[in-house]
Amino acid sequence: MTTGKKVAIVTGAGQGIGLAIAVRLSREGFAIGCLDYNAETAEAAADAIIATGGEALAVKVDVAQRDDVFKAVDAVVQRFGRLDVIVNNAGLGPTTPIEEITPEIYHKVFDVNVGGTYWGIQAALKHFKARKPEKAGDIVGKIINASSQAGQVGNPDLAVYGATKFAIRGITQTAAKDLAPLGITSSAYCPGIVRTPMMEGIAQKVADENGQTLEWGLQQWAKNVTLGRISEPEDVAACVSFLAGPDSDYMTGQALIIDGGMVFN
Numbered sequence: 001m002t003t004g005k006k007v008a009i010v011t012g013a014g015q016g017i018g019l020a021i022a023v024r025l026s027r028e029g030f031a032i033g034c035l036d037y038n039a040e041t042a043e044a045a046a047d048a049i050i051a052t053g054g055e056a057l058a059v060k061v062d063v064a065q066r067d068d069v070f071k072a073v074d075a076v077v078q079r080f081g082r083l084d085v086i087v088n089n090a091g092l093g094p095t096t097p098i099e100e101i102t103p104e105i106y107h108k109v110f111d112v113n114v115g116g117t118y119w120g121i122q123a124a125l126k127h128f129k130a131r132k133p134e135k136a137g138d139i140v141g142k143i144i145n146a147s148s149q150a151g152q153v154g155n156p157d158l159a160v161y162g163a164t165k166f167a168i169r170g171i172t173q174t175a176a177k178d179l180a181p182l183g184i185t186s187s188a189y190c191p192g193i194v195r196t197p198m199m200e201g202i203a204q205k206v207a208d209e210n211g212q213t214l215e216w217g218l219q220q221w222a223k224n225v226t227l228g229r230i231s232e233p234e235d236v237a238a239c240v241s242f243l244a245g246p247d248s249d250y251m252t253g254q255a256l257i258i259d260g261g262m263v264f265n
């Protein structure tokens, strides 16, 4: 079945920032491919979108597996008939003090965060190429990748995670140059401290080490936020909706920092 709507795929759409992006892009008129490793939360995300009158398809995928990502993206295009935007959002954020990094954790986090970004771009590209720009400046597809404030500056205990987020900015810039002639833009978003299960996991570790509560752990990170509060997933989704929409058509290769003023460039 095809839809008249533009179509966006969001990886890691089952919870946190990905869920907020999926819901927001649905509100903006996109049909949504909700991809996640967790089939149950992917289904719940798609159901929530459908319940509010939107269109969505849930697909279980491990973004670290290239073939699976291609199959998942193909399934969404088969269902909705086209692809306009891919948001490579899925990621892992373990705390890794530098002396405790193992080959296993290094490979696992790079495979998901960096590999997942490569495979998402490649899988989307196949479908973006189905439409040709009629003239210079016409945009036929948008790649949007999750980086982080931790991809701008080194963060304590996040050497592996931070390295993946620096890498994603590099991939984003290179894709912008490589794919511009095809009418494809490439952007990244760099959230700060966002109240999600990932950030709660990071904050809980600090809290446990100090015999404190999760909220105390989150507030340790909040101290660095110039605007004085940590962000909600919807703060990030609002900016990603700008990157997915026509108002950002003349932007490519940029990393939009949405961190309440933690990092000034």
Ligand SMILES: NC(=O)C1=CN([C@@H]2O[C@H](COP(=O)(O)OP(=O)(O)OC[C@H]3O[C@@H](n4cnc5c(N)ncnc54)[C@H](O)[C@@H]3O)[C@@H](O)[C@H]2O)C=CC1
Residues within 6 Å of the ligand: 011, 012, 013, 014, 015, 016, 017, 018, 035, 036, 037, 038, 041, 061, 062, 063, 064, 089, 090, 091, 092, 093, 112, 146, 147, 148, 149, 150, 190, 191, 192, 193, 194, 195, 196, 197, 198, 199
């Ligand atoms: N929460 C924060 O403060 C920040 C988060 N980010 C980035 O934003 C993105 C989303 O983060 P959160 O929502 O906080 O994370 P989260 O951990 O709350 O949610 C991540 C989602 O991705 C899915 N996922 C994980 N591995 C996967 C895989 N191999 N294949 C498919 N799906 C997979 C999970 O099932 C989950 O639904 C991540 O890339 C993260 O690095 C960036 C800056 C700050």
Ligand SMILES: CC(=O)C(C)=O
Residues within 6 Å of the ligand: 093, 148, 149, 150, 155, 191, 192, 193, 198, 199, 202
């Ligand atoms: C999880 C993350 O991206 C942070 C702390 O910036």
